[in-house]
Amino acid sequence: MSERLEDIAVKMVTDGKGLLAADESTGTIKKRFDTIGLVSTEESRRDYREMLFRSDEAIKKYISGVILYEETLFQKAADGTPLVNIISAADAIPGIKVDTGAKPMAGFPSETVTEGLDGLADRLAKYYDAGARFAKWRGVIAVSDKLPTFGSVKANAHALARYAALCQQAKIVPIVEPEVLMDGEPGTHDLARSEEVTRWTLQIVFQELAEARIKLEGMVLKPSMVIDGKKLRKASVEQVAESTVRVLKETVPSAVPGIAFLSGGQAPEEATAHLSAINGYDLPWHVTFSYGRALQDASLKAWGGRAENVAAGQRAFAHRAEMNYLAAKGSWTK
Numbered sequence: 001m002s003e004r005l006e007d008i009a010v011k012m013v014t015d016g017k018g019l020l021a022a023d024e025s026t027g028t029i030k031k032r033f034d035t036i037g038l039v040s041t042e043e044s045r046r047d048y049r050e051m052l053f054r055s056d057e058a059i060k061k062y063i064s065g066v067i068l069y070e071e072t073l074f075q076k077a078a079d080g081t082p083l084v085n086i087i088s089a090a091d092a093i094p095g096i097k098v099d100t101g102a103k104p105m106a107g108f109p110s111e112t113v114t115e116g117l118d119g120l121a122d123r124l125a126k127y128y129d130a131g132a133r134f135a136k137w138r139g140v141i142a143v144s145d146k147l148p149t150f151g152s153v154k155a156n157a158h159a160l161a162r163y164a165a166l167c168q169q170a171k172i173v174p175i176v177e178p179e180v181l182m183d184g185e186p187g188t189h190d191l192a193r194s195e196e197v198t199r200w201t202l203q204i205v206f207q208e209l210a211e212a213r214i215k216l217e218g219m220v221l222k223p224s225m226v227i228d229g230k231k232l233r234k235a236s237v238e239q240v241a242e243s244t245v246r247v248l249k250e251t252v253p254s255a256v257p258g259i260a261f262l263s264g265g266q267a268p269e270e271a272t273a274h275l276s277a278i279n280g281y282d283l284p285w286h287v288t289f290s291y292g293r294a295l296q297d298a299s300l301k302a303w304g305g306r307a308e309n310v311a312a313g314q315r316a317f318a319h320r321a322e323m324n325y326l327a328a329k330g331s332w333t334k
């Protein structure tokens with residue numbers, strides 16, 4: 001495989017394929033396992049991820065890359081095969097989440113800034129040696145009548161740009177992920193407010209990326225869709241697609257090869273329908289998925305932590321992966 005950043009970035013987002021975000025931190029995966037009554041241990045996390053990554057057919061056909069948490073990057077399957085080798089054998093690219101989480105931002109009540117820049121250059125070199133060819137960093141933007149503040153958007157955008165520069169220097173494609181929350185508190189904002197905040201956030205992010213001399217051809221943008229808050233949720237599929245496309249066209253340079261959306265707490269079918277509607281527009285970039293919950297929820301439930309349910313878990317994962325592949329190609333129908 002080509003090692004050029006622009007070739008890796010294109011491979012991540014073309015042909016209807018998208019990314020499987022399996023990079024839940026140890027705290028987040030515990031919350032997911034709690035929903036099926038499974039204790040989170042190194043072994044149960046390994047078993048769950050091995051089940052997903054051994055969905056060989058589905059990964060080959062629909063998944064271009066897998067975002068891993070650091071533990072998984074160095075973990076071995078039950079038979080001793082490194083999990084990254086299973087991913088590469090299915091022709092998918094291993095990637096790594098490198099931020100260390102969104103932390104309360106001093107002086108900015110109810111807002112966070114994402115940490116993880118200290119020592120990042122050294123960590124990236126280690127991740128590259130372990131096989132990672134792209135990375136992810138998520139900045140979180142809270143929404144209310146008064147939030148976000150300029151200070152928080154700017155701090156998160158600046159950190160995203162510093163991270164992206166370190167990645168490109170390390171020959172790793174940065175996924176730049178500014179998430180405008182739909183499921184944060186109070187979660188009652190309407191579509192117009194989401195559009196306004198997403199536009200503002202993306203404008204500042206691309207300004208920071210330019211100032212940090214990021215090569216746009218060698219990155220992937222992972223935005224949230226423009227969508228009203230989870231406690232309101234009444235905008236239609238068409239309205240979400242229209243607002244999302246309008247904001248992206250206004251703010252994302254066409255030199256960026258691809259946009260891979262996060263699902264952000266949308267119901268899995270909803271995330272597919274929105275992606276499909278967005279791809280109904282004429283767009284200057286490849287537009288696909290980089291879903292966590294929307295790809296995994298049904299699979300986690302079907303698996304339920306039991307070895308005898310591995311095939312059922314894989315079938316559920318393959319189904320959602322196929323639906324999102326069709327949506328990314330613009331050929332999904334209800």
Ligand code: 13P
Nearest residue numbers: 021262263264291292293
């Ligand atoms: P969701 O699709 O569940 O939002 O997760 C994607 C992700 O990687 C969040 O950072």
